[in-house]
Amino acid sequence: MSQRSDLRRRRVRLESEWSRWVPRMKAAGSKPVGVEALRNDVTESWMRSLSSVDPARDSAPVSDGGAVHHRWDGSPLRRPVDGLAGELRGIAEDAGFVTAVTDASGTILWTCGGPTMRRRAERVNFAPGGRWDEQAMGTNALSLALRTGRPASVFSAEHLVTALHGWVCYCAPVHGPDGRILGVLDMSTTWDRSNPLAMATVRTLVATIESRLRTELPRQARPHPEHTGPVSLTCLGSEQARRDGVPLALRPRQVEILTLLALEPDGFSPERLREALYGDRAVTASTFKAEISHLRRALDGGIATRRYALTVPVSCDAAEVLRALAQGDTETALRLYRGPLLPRSEAPGIEEWRTHLEVSVREAVMASDSPEHALRYGERAPYDTEVHEHALRLLDARDPRRALAAGRLATALRD
Incomplete structure (x- = not known):
């Protein structure tokens, strides 16, 4: 109970600081004096983000879903994350988190979690296709980890966007064997479930993924005799x-x-x-x-x-x-x-x-307002009178295909 009260007080304080400073930064276009009470990396990110992000936006912009699917299929993170999928899902569901993996641009490629947390996350597009880089979604743990190359956590009103003030996020970048950032692993939940152990969990999982990346590379370079x-x-x-x-x-x-x-x-x-x-x-x-x-x-x-x-x-x-x-x-x-x-x-x-x-x-x-759709579906559903009637409504009076639709309707009504 005491921990929850502490978290509530922290959230109230941050909400107050956000209301005090973000409007001033947006109006002045620069960081005013006296913001020392807040984390420097957070306020600097606020300043960078305000040029492209409206704090009142309700969700992250979304990339093309089909392209995201192909990007995940080709991502070097796919195999190591797949190997840990059971563990990642178990941790997320047991602890009430939603877990996400992004690419190097900050676009989410994969998520897991319980249905309740997944639904909440999807309301702000914390889901595959959602863009969470600083230019798209402002200050958040994913954007900070991508920018600094270090683990980051962001609590409640440290987020620039107000729709995220009910969240806490723990994130760490995933580095490839050559040192490049390939993406990030993030674990997020509601502010009242904030737990410092979550960051240790994220670090451990990222270390495991990076270890698998190091061993996976030479194995992928060898011919594999089995179907792959x-x-x-x-x-x-x-x-x-x-x-x-x-x-x-x-x-x-x-x-x-x-x-x-x-x-x-x-x-x-x-x-x-x-x-x-x-x-x-x-x-x-x-x-x-x-x-x-x-x-x-x-x-x-x-x-x-x-x-x-x-x-x-x-x-x-x-x-x-x-x-x-x-x-x-x-x-x-x-x-x-x-x-x-x-x-x-x-x-x-x-x-x-x-x-x-x-x-x-x-x-x-x-x-659909396409008669071709009704005709094609009607071929598979010969007894569906409503579909044949729909086709007749859509077909021009001089369209010879009306005879086909009328014949199907007559058969369906007779049977």
């Missing part, structure tokens, strides 16, 4: 997983697991994944673990242990459909949507995702 390319998963209308063009020998249950992990990058607790696969069916723990072990071997160890999540890149047609829909690209979503998700599967988790995909694609078609 990304896994390609087809699960719409059919089911097959390939690596370097070679089919993986997976049983249907393992394809279900791979599909669920591809659709939920944050992963599953063992209990939740088991429920998503079997529902209320009585299945022994050894049977469940055997399926996971077989899939892990097929992926050369590409599944985290503590929390089941993929640690290797997997391209999944269902995930690409969802990504296209999120970007408003109905054309791409329809091109990729070749049928229901794993149509033979009766796993509860797959059935839930199957329904979600079907409803999402249909809603995008019904919201």
Whole structure:
């Protein structure tokens, strides 16, 4: 209780100092005398940031999502972070943090954490694609660590942007074997969970990543006899997983697991994944673990242990459909949507995702003003009268395709 009271007093004091000095700095364009009560690195960062950042902004600017995905795939930090993914997720969830990894520009490439903290973080775009360099988001731990090359923490109103005054962030830069900063590792949480041990944790994790970078480099330089390319998963209308063009020998249950992990990058607790696969069916723990072990071997160890999540890149047609829909690209979503998700599967988790995909694609078609979208979807949904009626509304009276849509509607109404 005493610690929380101390934190509250510190926050109140910083809020007061922020209200006193930031407006003056913004008006004067220079650092006024008498700011000694605050950390020098913070006030200097305020001054640099005010030329490009409005303290009232509500979230970080966002880079292109697709480009961020490719940047993470090609990042030298990807493999060492993937190797620590289980530990990073466990620490973040147990301690109530959200953890992020950026590139050298300050753009977030990867995050993990519990659902509550993730939602809070996403409100300020503390998520993949969010830009957290000083020019984009002002004073914060990530921008300070990138600028100084040293660990940094920023508490409450030390942040320039007021939307971040409810946060505390602990961050350390990750250096490559040649000394260059490759990015930063950040652990953030609400101000009332501030804990000095968090910085020690960040330093330890960064030291582990840097150690793995040093040993990874020579290993990557050697030819590898095994398949090392990304896994390609087809699960719409059919089911097959390939690596370097070679089919993986997976049983249907393992394809279900791979599909669920591809659709939920944050992963599953063992209990939740088991429920998503079997529902209320009585299945022994050894049977469940055997399926996971077989899939892990097929992926050369590409599944985290503590929390089941993929640690290797997997391209999944269902995930690409969802990504296209999120970007408003109905054309791409329809091109990729070749049928229901794993149509033979009766796993509860797959059935839930199957329904979600079907409803999402249909809603995008019904919201589209393109008759081609309605006609293409209507071919796969012959009994959906509303889709055929939608196509007829969109088609010009002289368009010969009206006959096709009218015929489909008549068939659907008759059946």
